[in-house]
Amino acid sequence: MKYTVVDSPVGPLTLVGEDGMLSGLYMHEQRHRPPQERFGEEDPAGFGAVKEQLAEYFTGERTAFDLPLRLHGTPFQRVVWEALREIPYGETTSYGELAERIGRPGAARAVGLANGKNPVGIIVPCHRVIGSSGALTGYGGGIAVKRSLLAFERAPELTLFSAPDRTLT
Numbered sequence: 001m002k003y004t005v006v007d008s009p010v011g012p013l014t015l016v017g018e019d020g021m022l023s024g025l026y027m028h029e030q031r032h033r034p035p036q037e038r039f040g041e042e043d044p045a046g047f048g049a050v051k052e053q054l055a056e057y058f059t060g061e062r063t064a065f066d067l068p069l070r071l072h073g074t075p076f077q078r079v080v081w082e083a084l085r086e087i088p089y090g091e092t093t094s095y096g097e098l099a100e101r102i103g104r105p106g107a108a109r110a111v112g113l114a115n116g117k118n119p120v121g122i123i124v125p126c127h128r129v130i131g132s133s134g135a136l137t138g139y140g141g142g143i144a145v146k147r148s149l150l151a152f153e154r155a156p157e158l159t160l161f162s163a164p165d166r167t168l169t
Contacts, residue, residue, distance in 0.1 A: 001040025004047050009058050010145045013122075014039065015047045021070040022050055025120045027141035032117055050123075057122070060152075063089035065123045073117060080114035087128040090153040094132045108132075116140060122149070 001023075003016045016024030016039045026033045049067060056062035071081055083102050087093050093101075095115070096108040104110070111129075118126040121141060127149045131137040139146035 001038070002043035002046055003039035004042060004044050006047075006051055006054070008054060010122075010141065010148065013054070015050055016040070017043075017047060017050075018070050021068040022047075022120060022123070023070045023072065025050075025123055027121065027145065029142065030121070031138075031140045033140075054122070063153075067123060069120060069123070071119055071124070073114070073119070076110065077114040077117060080111055081118055081120075081124050084115065084118065084124050084126055084129070087125055089125075092128050092130045092150065095129055095137075096132050098129060112137070128153075 001016060001018050003014055003024075005012050005014050007013075010027065012028045014024065014026045014028075014033075014036075015022065016026070018040075024034070024039070053062055053065050053067060057065070071078060073081065079102050080098070083098055086101075087098075094108075095112045096105075098115075099105055099107045099111045102111070115126045115129050116138060118124050118140070121127070127139055127141075127146045129137075136143055136146055136150075
């Protein structure tokens with residue numbers, strides 16, 4: 001396991017990798033963030049593709065990520081996380097709709113719990129899931145970050161975020 005911390009428009013992001021695959025992307029104050037000592041050794045020069053794709057996302061050039069992921073979770077969590085990746089950029093869905101998509105229509109709460117344990121926020125876009133009333137519900141990185149990510153995806157031309165040199169440090 002290796003990790004690095006990069007600055008981003010939503011604050012510091014800790015990238016965690018295992019065997020050359022991304023296994024974690026954690027915001028500084030994220031709920032369900034593992035203890036720092038579980039991230040392995042620091043590798044500030046690593047994670048080039050992840051940094052590049054995040055920079056492209058935050059400048060509005062990228063709408064989907066193409067990175068090898070190693071996500072640790074229960075089989076149900078992994079099904080939910082895969083379904084999250086199918087929510088189109090700039091769109092939202094509810095926990096109930098997501099439960100129906102995975103063939104578990106009565107499991108909206110379980111979907112919400114799995115969503116909250118997503119270890120690779122932004123890249124696996126759990127911020128695109130909202131309450132059935134349209135209200136913004138919990139987000140591991142905080143509601144303000146969720147609101148910013150959704151607003152940015154709906155109107156990237158407003159450039160709410162910028163990474164002028166296209167690299168995250």
